[in-house]
Amino acid sequence: MGYDIERFLGQVNEGLLCCICRDVLEDPLQAPCEHAFCSTCIHGWLVHENICPEDRRTLLITQLRPLFRYMKNDLDKLEIKCGNSDNGCSMITTLENIDRHEHECGFGNVSCPSIGCSVVLERRNLNSHLGTCEFRTKVCPRGCGLTLLTKEDEEHNCIGELRTELELLRSEMICKLDDQNKEMQLRLDSQRSHMVQKSSHMQQQIDELRGQISRLQQDVRSLTNAERKRRQEMERMELEKQELIELLKGFQREADANKKGACRNCKRNEKITAI
Numbered sequence: 001m002g003y004d005i006e007r008f009l010g011q012v013n014e015g016l017l018c019c020i021c022r023d024v025l026e027d028p029l030q031a032p033c034e035h036a037f038c039s040t041c042i043h044g045w046l047v048h049e050n051i052c053p054e055d056r057r058t059l060l061i062t063q064l065r066p067l068f069r070y071m072k073n074d075l076d077k078l079e080i081k082c083g084n085s086d087n088g089c090s091m092i093t094t095l096e097n098i099d100r101h102e103h104e105c106g107f108g109n110v111s112c113p114s115i116g117c118s119v120v121l122e123r124r125n126l127n128s129h130l131g132t133c134e135f136r137t138k139v140c141p142r143g144c145g146l147t148l149l150t151k152e153d154e155e156h157n158c159i160g161e162l163r164t165e166l167e168l169l170r171s172e173m174i175c176k177l178d179d180q181n182k183e184m185q186l187r188l189d190s191q192r193s194h195m196v197q198k199s200s201h202m203q204q205q206i207d208e209l210r211g212q213i214s215r216l217q218q219d220v221r222s223l224t225n226a227e228r229k230r231r232q233e234m235e236r237m238e239l240e241k242q243e244l245i246e247l248l249k250g251f252q253r254e255a256d257a258n259k260k261g262a263c264r265n266c267k268r269n270e271k272i273t274a275i
Contacts, residue, residue, distance in 0.1 A: 002026040002038045009079040009092065016075050019054045020045060024095075025075060028067040031059050036067055084108050087122065 002023030005012055018025050020041040027039040035054040037045075042064065045053055052059045067075070076096035082089040083098075084107035093101050102108060106124030111117075114135035121129055130136055 001040060003080065003095070007081045007083070007085075009081075012078065013074065015071065016078070024078065025067070028072070028075065029064040030067050031057075032063055032065075033057055033059075036071070082107070 002018045002021050002025055005017070005022075005024055008024060012024055015036065016025055017023065018028075018038045018041055019035050020037055023038070025036055025038055028036050029039050029042055030036045031042075031052050033052055033055055035052055037053075043061070046059070046061050050058060050060060066072070076094060078095045079092055080095050080098050082091040082093070082105055083102050084105050085091075087107040087109075089105055089107035091101055091105065104123075106122065108123050109120055110123045110126060112119045112121070112126070112129060112133055112135070114130070114133050114137070117133055117135035119129060119133070
């Protein structure tokens with residue numbers, strides 16, 4: 001909703017009025033078609049409609065933009081009465097400054113800040129009310145340091161209150177220690193369970209590694225035996241080779257001897273034939 005037009009001095013330009021509520025623009029936004037609206041008014045409208053309420057053109061919330069600067073300047077310069085004028089405030093200021101003034105205006109209604117007090121009064125009377133408000137708190141003037149309500153000051157017993165406060169703190173500390181002990185016990189149980197699981201898993205891995213080592217040792221023994229047999233076979237074959245070589249050499253010598261004998265017989269026969 002916008003500002004009530006009756007609060008303004010002088011004539012307000014038609015272009016500075018919201019097209020929905022017809023009041024003076026508050027936190028204004030502008031559509032692409034240049035129609036202006038209060039932010040609250042147009043957002044409420046676009047929840048149910050996707051058109052401009054003035055010319056019925058399609059309008060999406062993402063298309064809204066801030067008001068043109070020259071229009072915003074004209075809007076800020078409008079003179080307006082304080083919203084607390086009915087309470088006696090005679091302040092007239094520009095729209096640009098009205099929020100700051102009303103936030104500090106002595107004629108504005110405020111609630112008592114004391115917890116439990118329901119009194120609503122004008123801001124200018126707040127200090128005098130706080131001086132007598134029975135719900136107002138203060139630090140004990142006798143030195144115990146506790147915060148008291150004004151009405152409790154006369155009946156306040158520093159020693160009794162401090163004892164009560166001490167007992168409360170003691171009970172609170174005991175509860176906290178119990179909670180911490182329970183939490184630590186839960187953590188220890190969780191860690192113990194985790195360690196047992198981890199130990200079991202590591203034992204399984206150790207057993208698997210032992211099995212692998214055993215199998216590897218068996219494979220090594222098998223390979224060693226096979227290598228020994230291979231060497232023995234190679235030695236046997238080497239002996240057979242030497243025997244065959246010696247046998248071949250014997251055959252070769254025998255053949256050479258036979259060849260020489262045949263040559264001598266041939267020469268003798270030739271000589272006989274010649275004679």
